[in-house]
Amino acid sequence: MIVLKIQGPNHTKVNPYQQQLQKQDQVKNDSVKKADQLQISDEAKKLQEQGSPEAARKAEVAELKRAVQSGNYQVDAKQVAAKMLEFWKK
Structure with missing residues (x-):
């Protein structure tokens, strides 16, 4: 009869x-720790303050x-004609 120790090098097998x-538990814990972030640029903030140009x-x-x-x-x-020339010169 062969007896192997469980605590030995074969423990991982x-x-x-x-x-x-x-x-899997470690991956879940890592994903819970990470939070979504959103950064709004200054230009986007200015556009939002101006309001929607849709009404105008x-x-x-x-x-x-x-x-x-x-x-x-x-x-x-x-x-x-002037606007067309201006557009096509770009």
């Missing part, structure tokens, strides 16, 4: 399941819509 559980944009779109529907909307061709 006796219960690999227990070792796996200990590793909606008013502008509504005004243009009225002008187009009534036939009073006039396009300045020189201004459009």
Whole structure:
């Protein structure tokens, strides 16, 4: 009959399941200790303070819509051409 000591060098081979559980517990503890962090840049804070430009944009779109529907909307061709050139020169 062969008798092996459990406390000897073979101890790690006796219960690999227990070792796996200990590793999982350690991973869980490490993940609990870490907290999520969020950093908001100064630029984002300034944009938030200014408010949503959506309301002003909606008013502008509504005004243009009225002008187009009534036939009073006039396009300045020189201004459009200047903006196009400015865009394509970038």
